[in-house]
Amino acid sequence: MIEITENKTDRKALAEEIAGYISEKRRTNCFLQPEDWEGILKQGKVFRMEFSGGVYLLAEKERQFDLLYFLERNTKPVSLPDMQKPVILEQVSAERTGVSPALEEWEAVGFRRYLRRKRLFLAAKNAGQESREITFCGENEQERIQMLLAESFEPYTSELPDAETLAADLWEKRVIAVRKDGKLLGFLRFGREKKISVLRQIAVLPAARGRGIGDGLLRDWLALERENIAKFQLWVREDNPPALRMYEKLGFRQDGRIAPVMIKE
């Protein structure tokens, strides 16, 4: 029986261990920067499972464990013991080279396919010239936004903000609003990763859909950010063709990055 133990090493040791696996060219789904571990270790414990030819790290979150694997080239995935929360496996990959280990290999150890996303981009210079009057969500709308996020997105891999993060985004004007008669109909939350503006979430009230509100929010985002950055980026679920069409109409194109997600419950 393979045991799962709590990881006792600190952020720095963990980052060094992972860099070691990468230089050994192990197969992995872990592309975290050393500084990202700060946030992960703050959220919950990290557990470790070692076996011949590989290591799993399980990062505990409120609803789930995120599985990070480091497998030597010929090592196949091994089974996990039963966990108290679902285990989520996200494999960010290049479409060109495919996913490794393949989804079938994870299915053989109890995972099932959950969803799949692909990444789109738009160069800032192709983001149009339109000028728009932009309004932002206020602090008084935080609860409403949290509710709409919880209703609109799958809970494990949508990178939904906690209350503290959302409050900071509202303060920094990173949540664009569409209102009618003072009522919030939709919003778009974005962030920055170096010189890239990244769409975090966009949501429109169910009753207000089909009126171009999403399209308007995206145009607001492009107009607001295009002077300050080099590129716009977003992830879209492949089972959401209307969203995909909306992005493509504005000029977004695939950049070849995909992310299938599997789950073990």
Place this chain on the structure above:
Amino acid sequence: MDTEALMKILAELRPDVDFEENKELVDSGELDSFDIVSLVGELCDAYDIEIGADDIVPENFNSVEAICALITRLQED
């Protein structure tokens, strides 16, 4: 070293990136950690080198010139 082979690897890795122009590939966010991890594997295979953990840092991947310098140094080691 064979720069042409490197340009081919980079173009296949990220066809949307202008590698000749951009000298801040990592600092601008164009190459992210996924790209760096993928590159490490491909460069090791293509140039028969070992890239140690200490060399997996943004400075070594910020431009084609920096990547070339890394490969050349490791080939000489």
